[in-house]
Amino acid sequence: MEVKPFVKWAGGKSQLLPQIGNLYPDELGRSIQKYAEPFVGGGAVLFDILSKYNLESVFINDVNKELINVYRIVQSDSESLIDALKELRNRFLSADEPFRKEFFYEKRARFNELKDQSELGVESAALLIFLNKTCFNGLYRVNGKGHFNVPFNNAKNPSVLDEKNIKEIAKKLQNAIICCGDYKKSAEFIDDKTFVYFDPPYRPLNRTSSFTAYSQEGFSDSDQIELSRFFAFVTEKGAKAVLSNSDPKGQNEDDLFFDHLYSRYSIQRVGATRMINSKGEKRGSVSELIVCNFCKS
Numbered sequence: 001m002e003v004k005p006f007v008k009w010a011g012g013k014s015q016l017l018p019q020i021g022n023l024y025p026d027e028l029g030r031s032i033q034k035y036a037e038p039f040v041g042g043g044a045v046l047f048d049i050l051s052k053y054n055l056e057s058v059f060i061n062d063v064n065k066e067l068i069n070v071y072r073i074v075q076s077d078s079e080s081l082i083d084a085l086k087e088l089r090n091r092f093l094s095a096d097e098p099f100r101k102e103f104f105y106e107k108r109a110r111f112n113e114l115k116d117q118s119e120l121g122v123e124s125a126a127l128l129i130f131l132n133k134t135c136f137n138g139l140y141r142v143n144g145k146g147h148f149n150v151p152f153n154n155a156k157n158p159s160v161l162d163e164k165n166i167k168e169i170a171k172k173l174q175n176a177i178i179c180c181g182d183y184k185k186s187a188e189f190i191d192d193k194t195f196v197y198f199d200p201p202y203r204p205l206n207r208t209s210s211f212t213a214y215s216q217e218g219f220s221d222s223d224q225i226e227l228s229r230f231f232a233f234v235t236e237k238g239a240k241a242v243l244s245n246s247d248p249k250g251q252n253e254d255d256l257f258f259d260h261l262y263s264r265y266s267i268q269r270v271g272a273t274r275m276i277n278s279k280g281e282k283r284g285s286v287s288e289l290i291v292c293n294f295c296k297s
């Protein structure tokens with residue numbers, strides 16, 4: 001059965017699935033068996049792969065503790081998560097607008113309180129999904145204190161709970177290794193049988209587009225350089241790897257930052273419509289690049 005992301009995530013790759021899906025290494029009828037996604041976010045590619053293949057082992061990781069808590073709760077206690085989401089949904093949907101707004105801000109404060117106390121469990125997981133479905137643009141963004149700060153979105157009938165999807169994900173992730181921390185934690189898992197998809201934070205195309213604060217820690221150019229070394233390391237190990245990022249050439253023809261970093265590999269440039277500022281006004285077709293260590297250029 002098909003599964004899909006349970007949250008909307010900045011930089012989510014649903015729109016790039018046709019292009020990335022073309023690169024899945026399942027040639028000659030040999031299907032993908034081991035899959036690693038070290039910057040999993042909302043997991044658009046993960047869920048596409050889980051829908052298409054019966055994997056023997058899966059490794060996912062993200063630096064965002066609250067997000068990884070949701071994956072872990074889906075894996076270990078999906079029934080309690082569904083119950084908690086039902087309760088939030090029923091209270092929210094049965095109320096009128098002023099109460100809905102108040103309820104949202106109350107739950108946002110509670111989520112941040114749990115975050116401050118590092119109390120991660122079913123409540124935090126349900127709140128993250130609830131807030132993601134009822135906040136403006138369905139995004140996850142934190143302020144300097146690390147507090148989730150996206151405002152309320154007055155959607156009429158937000159779909160807070162997709163019970164079937166959560167149950168099916170729980171089955172498919174039953175044996176997955178779910179890690180929280182730096183992407184390099186995937187080093188041990190990755191071997192010559194692994195397909196790895198890297199989707200790091202975008203290199204900002206300009207100063208104002210760097211709003212994607214998934215966590216307090218940013219991702220600088222030197223982090224991008226270090227990641228390219230890690231990409232070379234997994235290539236040495238014999239893994240098949242694909243990496244995507246924003247294409248700086250879309251803004252500045254002379255910016256060859258990624259062309260230099262990944263000069264040894266195939267680089268494709270593809271168009272993607274994505275939101276490039278927090279107000280959601282500037283949606284446009286920007287170019288993305290996809291690096292592949294096993295594709296013919």
Ligand SMILES: C[S@@+](CC[C@H](N)C(=O)[O-])C[C@H]1O[C@@H](n2cnc3c(N)ncnc32)[C@H](O)[C@@H]1O
Pocket residue numbers: 009010011012013014038039040041042043044045061062063064181182183184199200201202214215218219
């Ligand atoms: C572009 S998003 C991934 C989006 C994902 N492909 C999707 O479809 O939703 C990048 C992710 O990297 C995570 N991240 C940032 N720095 C990281 C690091 N050093 N190690 C692991 N994950 C990191 C962020 O929390 C964010 O979820």
